[in-house]
């Protein structure tokens with residue numbers, strides 16, 4: 001199996017705080033990998049190192065076998081890497097469809113196009129496909145700010161897929177989403193994963209959601225991997241239970 005993403009011995013310290021202390025793993029094509037761990041275990045720092053938002057203290061990140069360490073987020077975008085953020089990135093005063101088009105332009109790196117370009121910048125068809133896929137049709141022309149929080153999270157996820165990414169990093173997609181929307185979010189993410197064979201890495205606090213969504217889980221504690229495997233095995237692992245209870 002091809003490794004789409006290879007993380008090799010990534011470490012990141014902030015002064016005396018060793019947030020990530022030598023983490024290595026591979027993610028294979030089409031896989032949905034979950035990264036969990038107690039608060040402060042280094043998940044966000046690791047994500048930001050992978051995504052070029054933070055420079056790691058040491059280590060290497062490879063995409064499709066190519067070393068991308070030190071590349072900026074915009075360059076990673078062009079290599080087919082997309083992300084969602086913990087906090088919503090939707091523009092409340094724009095419609096659902098406009099938000100999707102904007103996200104597509106962002107991924108293409110055309111900020112000028114974003115300001116001066118044609119209204120749909122050739123991305124209307126792609127936006128409509130995403131609207132259908134994420135079942136947002138009845139909301140397509142509503143302002144995003146008028147949507148429920150769960151619907152906005154669905155839109156946020158849909159925006160990450162506008163450029164047909166090969167690798168998507170999702171930062172707490174389920175955060176603050178109610179139970180009904182959670183089921184639909186999980187189902188849609190699994191469907192788009194099957195359909196596009198895109199590879200996902202997900203950071204998530206909601207244990208039920210991450211266990212149901214992912215095929216494999218990595219558990220971080222104090223900046224190190226303490227367990228890795230199928231969700232059911234990870235859930236039973238005494239080291240994992242202790243890391244959460246001891247926190």
Ligand SMILES: Nc1ncnc2c1ncn2[C@@H]1O[C@H](COP(=O)(O)OP(=O)(O)OP(=O)(O)O)[C@@H](O)[C@H]1O
Pocket residue numbers: 014017018019037038039040041042043044045046
């Ligand atoms: N910019 C920074 N400067 C100093 N310390 C930082 C910085 N970012 C993170 N840290 C520290 O690094 C450690 C790991 O933080 P990180 O946010 O990566 O953990 P996390 O697992 O994502 O936590 P959470 O689940 O609460 O989001 C923590 O001790 C945190 O205080």
